[in-house]
Amino acid sequence: MPSVSQILSDTVERALGAPALLRAADPKFGDYQANGIMTVAKARNENPRALAEKIIQQLDVTGICEPPTIAGPGFINFKLKPVFVAAQITGASRDERHGVPVVAKPKTIVIDFSSPNVAKPMHVGHIRSTILGDTLARIGKFLGHRVITDNHIGDWGTQFGMLIIGWKQYRNDAALAADPIGELERLYKFINDKPELRDAAKAELVKLQQGDAENLAIWQKIIELSKQEFEKIYRRLGVSFDHTFGESFYNPMLPAVVADLRHCGLATESDGAFCIFFPGQDSPLIVQKADGAFLYGTTDLATLKYRITEWQPDEIVYVTDARQQLHFKQVFAAAAKWFPAVPDLRHVFSGSILGEDGKPLKTRSGQNVKLGELLDEAEERALAVVAEKNPELPEDVRRQIARAVGIGAVKYADLSQNRTTDYIFSWDKMLAMNGNTAPYLQYAYVRVQSIFRKAGDTTGAAPVTLEHPTELDLAKHILRFSDTLEAVLADDKPNWLTGYLYELAGKFSVFYANCPVIQSVEPTRSSRLVLCRLTADIMKRGLNLLGIDVIEQM
Numbered sequence: 001m002p003s004v005s006q007i008l009s010d011t012v013e014r015a016l017g018a019p020a021l022l023r024a025a026d027p028k029f030g031d032y033q034a035n036g037i038m039t040v041a042k043a044r045n046e047n048p049r050a051l052a053e054k055i056i057q058q059l060d061v062t063g064i065c066e067p068p069t070i071a072g073p074g075f076i077n078f079k080l081k082p083v084f085v086a087a088q089i090t091g092a093s094r095d096e097r098h099g100v101p102v103v104a105k106p107k108t109i110v111i112d113f114s115s116p117n118v119a120k121p122m123h124v125g126h127i128r129s130t131i132l133g134d135t136l137a138r139i140g141k142f143l144g145h146r147v148i149t150d151n152h153i154g155d156w157g158t159q160f161g162m163l164i165i166g167w168k169q170y171r172n173d174a175a176l177a178a179d180p181i182g183e184l185e186r187l188y189k190f191i192n193d194k195p196e197l198r199d200a201a202k203a204e205l206v207k208l209q210q211g212d213a214e215n216l217a218i219w220q221k222i223i224e225l226s227k228q229e230f231e232k233i234y235r236r237l238g239v240s241f242d243h244t245f246g247e248s249f250y251n252p253m254l255p256a257v258v259a260d261l262r263h264c265g266l267a268t269e270s271d272g273a274f275c276i277f278f279p280g281q282d283s284p285l286i287v288q289k290a291d292g293a294f295l296y297g298t299t300d301l302a303t304l305k306y307r308i309t310e311w312q313p314d315e316i317v318y319v320t321d322a323r324q325q326l327h328f329k330q331v332f333a334a335a336a337k338w339f340p341a342v343p344d345l346r347h348v349f350s351g352s353i354l355g356e357d358g359k360p361l362k363t364r365s366g367q368n369v370k371l372g373e374l375l376d377e378a379e380e381r382a383l384a385v386v387a388e389k390n391p392e393l394p395e396d397v398r399r400q401i402a403r404a405v406g407i408g409a410v411k412y413a414d415l416s417q418n419r420t421t422d423y424i425f426s427w428d429k430m431l432a433m434n435g436n437t438a439p440y441l442q443y444a445y446v447r448v449q450s451i452f453r454k455a456g457d458t459t460g461a462a463p464v465t466l467e468h469p470t471e472l473d474l475a476k477h478i479l480r481f482s483d484t485l486e487a488v489l490a491d492d493k494p495n496w497l498t499g500y501l502y503e504l505a506g507k508f509s510v511f512y513a514n515c516p517v518i519q520s521v522e523p524t525r526s527s528r529l530v531l532c533r534l535t536a537d538i539m540k541r542g543l544n545l546l547g548i549d550v551i552e553q554m
Helices: 004-016 037-045 049-056 084-095 124-144 159-170 174-180 180-192 197-209 213-236 247-263 296-311 320-338 371-387 393-416 437-455 469-478 479-491 495-514 524-545
Strands: 019-024 032-034 068-073 077-078 107-114 146-150 268-270 273-276 284-289 317-322 344-350
Touching: 004 479, 032 197, 037 049, 049 068, 049 077, 049 107, 049 437, 084 469, 084 524, 107 124, 107 180, 107 296, 107 437, 124 146, 124 174, 124 247, 124 317, 124 344, 124 371, 124 393, 124 479, 146 469, 159 197, 174 180, 180 213, 197 213, 197 247, 213 371, 213 393, 247 284, 247 296, 247 320, 284 296, 284 320, 296 320, 317 320, 320 344, 371 393, 371 469, 393 437, 393 495, 437 495, 469 495, 469 524, 479 495, 479 524
Parallel strands: 107 146, 107 317, 317 344
Antiparallel strands: 019 032, 032 077, 068 077, 268 273, 273 284
């Protein structure tokens, strides 16, 4: 079924000539607003308000809205009729997608996210890219797009010379079995701190690059062990990928990439290196060093070429931290010159996670916080809360709840921020049972579900009537779910969805306080139960799109 904004937008577009419908900023003016009149009037050399009057005469919205009104120099305001809202809610309650239509023109969208480095533990900095990319992928798929996810892991580079010599001469098999990433990290640090071993490490790297069988086998084993450890984290986070093509996958393609860039005149020689220069920028994109080595930019261009050739995407989204902004600006600019046509390339960057001191979050010893240890602490803290509030629950049930609440809290705390800004990590805030947190919304879902346990059989799809103002307010908000998901994908900002869900829980609380549900007589009782069911379904769907589980008891 089409969304409300879609229905109105189509009507306005026919009269105005361009879609320009937005949710009204102030409800007292209405529910939606057409604000493109000034632009059209200027192009036609007409008075904006007079044009707005003319457009209103052409609009046929009698079954949808009250008579439209004009505000200011030419804004047209629309206030939905309760009977129309009720009909839309009735339809949404009978739709497994809750009234969210599948996009008319699906796109192929590649999302590149997470990208940890082999032989290093995933740390807290990886969580933003990982859960942000996963959320965008979930929403894109739900809206009907073809989404391809790719984990571009760091599995090639000079560090492998040190890792290989460490593996051969200093490996502790017991430590490797107990904590593979920890032992690999120890080996790297151990060799890196010994200048006398650097020449030997370089020699091992050269052998690897030349295809030495023994070194290749060690390298592949290191990658395998790293992927196994990464997968443990991804399983806990509920994240999966369609592909995990590391840097090494593109390594054989790099000489041809540089040759083509030189042939096209994009890469020029500078002090023995080959670089792509950009007007107004002091720093070029180096694609091959003077010693013949290739760099990240070379790999990213090879990756881009592969994705365009293999998947023919409409969009490619790179989800990383903000420090890589210049790098991707240069890669995108180079791609625009290299390819005859490129997809929409977007760098979705995020700020940093800060400690209470306002500095990047670290352990007391100054080390990066390991992501696995962070998730452990989240579950343990949540378990303590669950045990305190529900000590009678069996241990396995308490742990199941703690897992959903703890990991959900960490995810939601991150996703509820504007992704471009830094935020302060606070256990107390993220695990709070009130405010804009995952535990609050998970508990709100449990409360709504408890209504159905008391009401008994509520499987019928009764027609909805909206008798009380709070019913109408809740219903209108429910109908904005579709617009919210589209806005998240358009702006790459999941905080639009967290804000929507928090507002949904608040509007439901006001509705429930003012409108008896179980105690009402028919047909009001069944109508209000439909509102409750749709609220619960959208809460569950919305949290799941954020990668957060709901639970039936807390």
